[in-house]
Amino acid sequence: MIDLRALREHGPEPLRASQRARGEDEGVADQLLDLDARRRSALTRFETLRAEQKSVGKAVSKASPEERDDLLTQAKTLAADVKEAEAEAERLAGELDEVLTGIPNIVEEGTPAGGVDDFRVFEKVGAPRELDFTPRDHLELGEILGAIDTERGTKVSGARFYFLTGVGAMLELGLLNMAMQQAIASGFTPMIPPVLVKPETMEGTGYLGAHSDEVYHLPADDLYLVGTSEVPLAGYHADEILSADALPHRYIGWSSCFRREAGSYGKDTRGIIRVHQFNKVEMFVFCHPDQAHDEHLRLLAWEREMLEKLELPYRVVDIAAGDLGSSAARKYDCEAWLPTQGRYREVTSTSNCTDFQSRRLNVRYRAEDGKPRFAATLNGTLATTRWIVAILENHQRADGSVVVPEALRPFVGRDILEPVNG
Missing domain, CATH: 1.10.287.40 (Serine-tRNA synthetase, tRNA binding domain)
Structure with missing residues (x-):
């Protein structure tokens, strides 16, 4: 608000x-x-x-x-x-x-005007590999490795569901654990939040506006399944007054996430790029409003650190105002290169929501003059299931095996993912 x-x-x-x-x-x-x-x-x-x-x-x-x-x-x-x-x-x-x-947040000065195609590319990091073989996409690799099973996911739950099996499950657990450890080392408090929230929490974070059709609702209980742990973490300090001396509060949440993907019929139906359920490690911060701009850049830097540890070519984009969510004043995405698509695809997003969410949720801090003021809130993705797509495709070899990035190996327990199916 x-x-x-x-x-x-x-x-x-x-x-x-x-x-x-x-x-x-x-x-x-x-x-x-x-x-x-x-x-x-x-x-x-x-x-x-x-x-x-x-x-x-x-x-x-x-x-x-x-x-x-x-x-x-x-x-x-x-x-x-x-x-x-x-x-x-x-x-x-x-x-x-x-x-x-119904009014979205006021965008930060310098945000590009326009819609979904009007983003500004800040920087490209790492050159895409020159492959001397025809690359396989992540689903074909996942099936060869015994890592991804969309056929049985569809049988059990319907379209856009999947099983991560064997090394696929190990890869996701390793990736998310690696993200958690990086955040904890940077001073974040680890959190495993509830994934069902009350209407006032979902509305307070701005997810029941223009994009409410993306959210799963359980009418019998009047609860919502979250699409990101940003939602419960934003509500964690609702109706509280925080100590200014303790700011910023940095939390790192691990949760399953659920999205209806309404309006995406026919888009990314192959594999696990656009699915109804996935896991994500999300950074969330409460801070002084004057700190929010710099804190936003810090969140982006932590996202970039993860991508570089995973040896993924990526670019950073400044999202245009018309493509921001209602709560965000500014948003930066990191997009990883996908060899089989010949383009960059979003893998992280970080938003500065200024005091927009805290006004709705009544999260305040005690200012120097003794008066309560609304805190700023920020969020950023540090790892999610979709990253598996980029890892498999960028680190594949001609025989269908996949090299595990060196920084990820201690968390996965192996250096190479070997084919198990013909």
């Missing part, structure tokens, strides 16, 4: 500019200011009438008999006016909250 006080103090142009960059309606800025002014006016009228009502009420008890009837009539009229004024203030507050809830 954006800062309404900042909108009043600094005017509507920052929100207008953000909405233009996202390709959204910039008129909501003026709509918000109008609603806010009307709500505050209605609230002032209600409080004035209520004070007058209390004053008349006190006067009734002290009035002479000949004055009492007039005062009682006045009190009755005031009671009706107070009730009407309170209802009007509540109605406008509800309308204001509804509009506020």
Whole structure:
């Protein structure tokens, strides 16, 4: 949720500019200011009438008999006016909250304008291997290695499900453990969060807006399956006031994640690139708002460190405003090279959500002046099931075997993944 006080103090142009960059309606800025002014006016009228009502009420008890009837009539009229004024203030507050809830975060200065194809490439790291053989894609390699079984995944659960078997399971466990150890060494607190959350937690992180059709909902329990541990970690300190001296709070969460992949019919149906269930290690940070920009770059650096340990060619992209989620003010993706597709595909994402989520979830810290202020929140992927795709394809050999990156070997327990099927 954006800062309404900042909108009043600094005017509507920052929100207008953000909405233009996202390709959204910039008129909501003026709509918000109008609603806010009307709500505050209605609230002032209600409080004035209520004070007058209390004053008349006190006067009734002290009035002479000949004055009492007039005062009682006045009190009755005031009671009706107070009730009407309170209802009007509540109605406008509800309308204001509804509009506020639908407005995405104000994008950070420097974010590229435009949509999904308007990202800016920051840097390319590592050159794709020159292969002297026709590379196999990750699914073919996974089947040869006895690592991936999509046929039985579909049989058991339906399309976009899979089994990781044998070295496939070992590879994922090793990868995620490696990510956890890196984060812990960098001062993160390890967390295994719940993957079912209440509506207020899911809504508080901004996932029940434009992309709510991506989320699995269990109506009987009114709980949601999370698509990232960002959601429960964001809610961890809901309705709390944190010590400013303890900031930043850095958490590293390991969880299963669930996404409906609504609207992706026909896209990436082969293999495990776009699936309904996967595992992920996610960084999540609560920090002082003034620290958020630098903290965002630190999260990106930790993601890059993981990719370089895995010897994967990748590029860093600055996501355009129209392709940001509602909570993000800025987002950087790392995309790994896939030889069989001849292009880069997203494997990590890190977002600076400023104080957008903490306003919804009421996560604050005690500032130097003793007053509570809203914290900034940030998140970033440190490893996920999709990375297996890039590892297999980039480190394959002509005979179908796959070299395990040196840094990953202690976590997987072998140097080479050998074919077990013809």
